[in-house]
Amino acid sequence: MNTTKYIFVTGGVSSSLGKGIIAASLAKLLQARGYKVTIQKLDPYINIDPGTLNPYEHGECYVTDDGAETDLDLGHYERFLNVPTSQANNVTTGRIYQSVIDKERRGEFLGKTVQVVPHITNEIKERVQLLGRTGKFDIVITEIGGTVGDIESLPYIEAVRQLKWELGDNNALVIHLTLIPYLKAAGELKTKPTQHSVKTLMESGIQADILVCRTEYHLSDDLRRKLALFCNVQKEAVIESIDASTIYDVPNLMLKEGLDVITLEKLGLSDDNQPNLDRWNSFLKRHKNPKSEVKIGLIGKYVELQDSYKSILESFIHAGAENEVKVKVVSIHSEHIDQTNIAKELEGLHGILVAPGFGGRGIEGKIEAVRYARENKIPYLGICLGMQMAVIEYSRNVLGLKEANSTEMDSETPYPVIDLMDEQKSITDKGGTMRLGAWKCELDENSIAGNIYKSKTIEERHRHRYEYNDKFRTQLEEAGLIATGINPETGLVEIVEIKDHPWFVGVQYHPEYKSTVANPHPLFVAFVKAANEHLKNN
Numbered sequence: 331m332n333t334t335k336y337i338f339v340t341g342g343v344s345s346s347l348g349k350g351i352i353a354a355s356l357a358k359l360l361q362a363r364g365y366k367v368t369i370q371k372l373d374p375y376i377n378i379d380p381g382t383l384n385p386y387e388h389g390e391c392y393v394t395d396d397g398a399e400t401d402l403d404l405g406h407y408e409r410f411l412n413v414p415t416s417q418a419n420n421v422t423t424g425r426i427y428q429s430v431i432d433k434e435r436r437g438e439f440l441g442k443t444v445q446v447v448p449h450i451t452n453e454i455k456e457r458v459q460l461l462g463r464t465g466k467f468d469i470v471i472t473e474i475g476g477t478v479g480d481i482e483s484l485p486y487i488e489a490v491r492q493l494k495w496e497l498g499d500n501n502a503l504v505i506h507l508t509l510i511p512y513l514k515a516a517g518e519l520k521t522k523p524t525q526h527s528v529k530t531l532m533e534s535g536i537q538a539d540i541l542v543c544r545t546e547y548h549l550s551d552d553l554r555r556k557l558a559l560f561c562n563v564q565k566e567a568v569i570e571s572i573d574a575s576t577i578y579d580v581p582n583l584m585l586k587e588g589l590d591v592i593t594l595e596k597l598g599l600s601d602d603n604q605p606n607l608d609r610w611n612s613f614l615k616r617h618k619n620p621k622s623e624v625k626i627g628l629i630g631k632y633v634e635l636q637d638s639y640k641s642i643l644e645s646f647i648h649a650g651a652e653n654e655v656k657v658k659v660v661s662i663h664s665e666h667i668d669q670t671n672i673a674k675e676l677e678g679l680h681g682i683l684v685a686p687g688f689g690g691r692g693i694e695g696k697i698e699a700v701r702y703a704r705e706n707k708i709p710y711l712g713i714c715l716g717m718q719m720a721v722i723e724y725s726r727n728v729l730g731l732k733e734a735n736s737t738e739m740d741s742e743t744p745y746p747v748i749d750l751m752d753e754q755k756s757i758t759d760k761g762g763t764m765r766l767g768a769w770k771c772e773l774d775e776n777s778i779a780g781n782i783y784k785s786k787t788i789e790e791r792h793r794h795r796y797e798y799n800d801k802f803r804t805q806l807e808e809a810g811l812i813a814t815g816i817n818p819e820t821g822l823v824e825i826v827e828i829k830d831h832p833w834f835v836g837v838q839y840h841p842e843y844k845s846t847v848a849n850p851h852p853l854f855v856a857f858v859k860a861a862n863e864h865l866k867n868n
């Protein structure tokens with residue numbers, strides 16, 4: 331018998347209310363009470379995955395161990411729960427349709443007309459229950475992307491309606507996240523948009539069980555009673571979600587509001603175990619009481635949009651707390667720096683991070699930033715493209731190979747120090763074809779990386795097509811840029827370090843995807859520590 335319970339999180343009134351954070355916070359509380367929980371995101375767009383989307387469209391593309399390119403909310407799920415997600419945790423309309431159409435071509439519908447209801451909705455229901463059927467989870471939380479009333483959300487809402495009915499009371503519930511706007515002129519919080527949004531949900535046959543209300547001001551008792559009465563929910567099921575100074579406060583805020591208790595009650599599960607948030611709260615305490623502040627420059631070309639580098643920013647929060655240091659991330663647009671202004675733009679930084687990225691725009695600025703960090707002995711962390719830029723910089727300015735480049739930027743370069751892997755050369759499709767997901771890496775024990783990771787073999791997540799070109803390795807190593815991490819299966823270089831520099835590390839992989847509150851990433855922790863030492867010494 332399948333005893334997994336299902337929670338659906340829908341959104342109303344406005345987008346960007348933070349369904350992902352609410353889902354992750356509730357999951358955290360349930361996990362802290364001893365339940366095994368996972369979170370899934372259903373995205374109503376037609377792309378197969380966000381891998382081909384520009385960061386300006388969709389923010390960061392988050393990558394799982396099994397190589398799924400996913401929505402950035404999965405990053406929040408992992409950072410809160412410290413449990414890896416997988417392909418099954420992010421499903422898009424594109425994927426649903428692709429799978430139904432493939433079945434149709436194989437003749438699996440036996441001559442029937444293939445329709446949104448039941449075929450698309452059945453596929454959605456399958457995908458939701460897939461995680462439950464693994465037997466690994468007591469509770470699956472499914473976040474429905476978009477806002478109720480959107481045309482593209484309709485099949486998802488219908489699938490939720492059917493599942494709720496099929497699974498029965500106590501086995502499934504719907505949490506609706508809405509906004510209670512404050513009208514300054516009237517000096518009042520307004521419930522009407524929420525009433526309408528709950529009504530829209532009811533038109534699709536779904537009664538919300540719990541309302542989570544985003545608000546800038548506390549909800550009075552009267553207002554909660556009014557919301558309960560007009561939206562058909564218990565008063566205890568009206569949960570206030572007040573603006574917080576950090577997303578990491580939200581689990582405690584939800585605890586205070588009793589979101590976990592009302593959820594467990596409605597699912598017929600025990601709330602006897604009190605939530606153990608000791609580790610979480612000790613992180614929060616460190617995060618909120620830093621002993622010093624370091625400034626780290628984040629050099630990238632999507633810096634205008636905070637979400638583009640979400641996991642990097644969160645990794646700095648985890649690593650900062652671990653070091654009891656506030657990390658002030660200074661975003662610097664790589665297209666705005668060059669030889670003439672670099673010293674002025676990067677002055678006063680205690681660490682420099684060159685971000686991942688694609689294409690040639692802004693790379694000369696990134697190379698200048700690497701040079702500045704190398705020559706001025708400022709702690710440097712290069713991630714993916716940031717590692718490749720470090721190799722190019724070293725080749726150009728130390729080895730004297732002036733035209734060294736990546737073949738991504740210059741296919742004719744005489745010194746292709748970064749080049750396409752052989753198996754990538756015949757690939758023409760863009761979607762899902764990079765080197766993705768977790769790969770092993772063996773560390774040189776006498777290196778920075780070897781010292782900070784606790785084991786000799788590590789596994790880190792990748793998302794790139796181009797690689798360090800081994801043909802230049804001897805030359806680069808003799809000149810002082812050492813390969814300190816190697817993929818044991820392919821021999822590919824995954825980490826480079828400069829021997830004669832206090833802290834200079836470039837990694838071909840993305841450490842930021844694996845940093846969590848419970849396990850701050852060792853590389854970020856060490857980088858922030860090095861930045862803090864740089865601060866003290868200067």
Ligand code: GLN
Nearest residue numbers: 686687714715794795796
């Ligand atoms: N554009 C580079 C590559 O494909 C780096 C990718 C990245 O930074 N994620 O290899």
